[in-house]
Amino acid sequence: MPTSVDRSTVSARTVFFVSDGTGITAETFGHSVLTQFDLRFKQIRLPFIDTLDKAHDALRKINDAFAIDGQRPIVFSTLVKAELSDVVRLSKGMHMDLIQTFVEPLEQELGVKSTHTIGRSHTSTDSEEYKNRIEAINFSLAHDDGQSNKNLSGADVILVGVSRSGKTPTSLFLAMQYGIKAANYPLIPDDFEREKLPSGLVPYKSKIFGLSIAADRLAEIRNERLPGSKYAALENCRYEINEAEKLMRREGIRWMSSTTKSIEEIAATILQEIKSEQRPD
Amino acid sequence: MPTSVDRSTVSARTVFFVSDGTGITAETFGHSVLTQFDLRFKQIRLPFIDTLDKAHDALRKINDAFAIDGQRPIVFSTLVKAELSDVVRLSKGMHMDLIQTFVEPLEQELGVKSTHTIGRSHTSTDSEEYKNRIEAINFSLAHDDGQSNKNLSGADVILVGVSRSGKTPTSLFLAMQYGIKAANYPLIPDDFEREKLPSGLVPYKSKIFGLSIAADRLAEIRNERLPGSKYAALENCRYEINEAEKLMRREGIRWMSSTTKSIEEIAATILQEIKSEQRPD
Structure with a gap:
């Protein structure tokens, strides 16, 4: 045969x-x-x-x-x-x-x-680098989704963006791979109405990095989570993203689109931004 | 000079x-x-x-x-x-x-x-593998520290152990690196008194994998979190670990010590255990 x-x-x-x-x-x-x-x-x-x-x-x-x-x-x-x-x-x-x-x-x-x-x-558990990574993971978990304003001064970076723009997995990856203490904070309709950053973030503006995303991709992701909801509706996604970008532009916050980027790529990009600040060349 | x-x-x-x-x-x-x-x-x-x-x-x-x-x-x-x-x-x-x-x-x-x-x-965001990894990260976060009994049937592995034995970072690493849906569940003094696994876990016993840790190392880690507390006291750490190991032995749960292992090493070990079950050779 x-x-x-x-x-x-x-x-x-x-x-x-x-x-x-x-x-x-x-x-x-x-x-x-x-x-x-x-x-x-x-x-x-x-x-x-x-x-x-x-x-x-x-x-x-x-x-x-x-x-x-x-x-x-x-x-x-x-x-x-x-x-x-x-x-x-x-x-x-x-x-x-x-x-x-x-x-x-x-x-x-x-x-x-x-x-x-x-x-x-x-992977050597005695090394400074390993301890930093574990500490960063704990920090990122404690500061996931705006859970805590405490010790934000210890953050290396604070990610902001609308719900499901990729903040959480990126924060965890930054911590796990690079030992970066990454907090993340959602931008929500309240912020858009006040046209201001969440007040807890204002003192740390220089550490903020924004994530945006294409509206249709966001609607797709949100629909997997809450199918047919207003939260997931394309119109609402468009509104939130538009407002979030306006807010970031007004506040002078750097941002990037996560639409076609993996968390590894987003993290590596953010890392470059942070490092080039610390070590201008 | x-x-x-x-x-x-x-x-x-x-x-x-x-x-x-x-x-x-x-x-x-x-x-x-x-x-x-x-x-x-x-x-x-x-x-x-x-x-x-x-x-x-x-x-x-x-x-x-x-x-x-x-x-x-x-x-x-x-x-x-x-x-x-x-x-x-x-x-x-x-x-x-x-x-x-x-x-x-x-x-x-x-x-x-x-x-x-x-x-x-x-890192290709279109691949099945990438989607699995992101789904696994969301799953592991939703099932961190016994937060939810929902959909435990979807877990690939359920890590158990006393507080600060390494469950959370290991779960996240399993998800992020390998796309493994890893829930984790703390073993607490209530479980030791009842001499039973948390009831929500009983149907999934075959998926459970335990982490133990040396008492002095645990006391050290807990003291960083809550210095001088009863929770961090060496005596209490010794008691909890002893009871947790007794419980796991009685229930026939496999476990390993995380004392000198990195999260990468713990995760790779667990992965071998899971895979060799699925694919005996």
Whole structure:
């Protein structure tokens, strides 16, 4: 049967993300690269491969996939210890060693040997950076949706915008990824009638960053939450966005549109704004 | 003055993360590699380098750093378009091209050309995966700290544990990174007296995953929040943890200790548990 033969030749490649830690680096990176190919991949995470036994187990899984698929699996690995990566490299997969590929040239360039230690700065619970991130997450949660005016002076940034413009997930991402203390505050019809920022925000105007969004996209998002409500109606969305933008313009608040941007993109943009203020170049 | 000469020879290298998108991949990956060196680095993000003008601007910044530092900057780049990466490669920095290094061998292996398109699966707002992640974030927020019993049947996992054992940041990370709908539920003295799980959780026992923590670490964390309180007292922390572990043991709930684990590590561990259930191998 020709059809089934065709299907087998285009079956999805198996991709392994092998790491001595969480595997997040291998996976984030592997995704970036694989997205460049218009193909489907079957993806398998193998995190916490931190002993020889586990490395041999990983090797077996990769070889099993080869036997089943009839084509070489792709292996993205971030195994820091050479003895572990030496085991996995013996597999029948195509081995992309993210550490060795770059660590050796860097050793040359920097004139020092790498420490080959497992565990990344981002996930070491003792580091200042980690503590800042956890503190920022707690701060962002406590200051979500205008819940609290307390300690707003401690915020690195205060996001404002109409309900469902993307403030909450962006605040959490800023905290989690970058350790940025991000409060967020809704702009509501009361503010539009008074034609003023919520009074609690006035002292912190320089920290405010606005999010806007296209009315039809906002209506779509709000309709998922409260179908058929006035809140979700296109006309109302248009009104709120229009008023919010007028208010931000009048108050001299920077803003961006979240319509086609992911929370990662919004967060990275805001981060650039904050940093370039602190460190003009 | 010998001291100042010594200091200048060990001045921190400048590291650039150059990307056509958010730069998160370049930065996550670069951090993993740099952590292998016991050195300090001065880190500069250059995200959204998506035009020739911006690429030339990046090139200039790298060369400026070389002129100021007197040593080659390290450049981690994830520029997908060859014409952009060709510009940045002309810099005086040491160029680590994360895309080209792996995309070309992959083209060979897969027998297809890469699409060289900007924008990653993780941040494309149209993708199913992105929508799942946003939905999961909203779910996790709505089900933080036992706020709601509604729709618990939709949860992928329900984290339980005493107050400040790490449930909230772990839930949010699971949602944000993996699109896992993670509810979380505190175990409180009332539960210990009744020697039972909160009744709302009983139907979902198979989805429950517990977090425990060392008493002294918990006391430390709680003391930051409510210094000198009974809630934060070591004796009370010891009691609550002991009771929570007894309860989880009695109910047959899996748990892990969050004491020395980052939220990334806790989340990756839980993910493995969930996945291996769904897909036994």
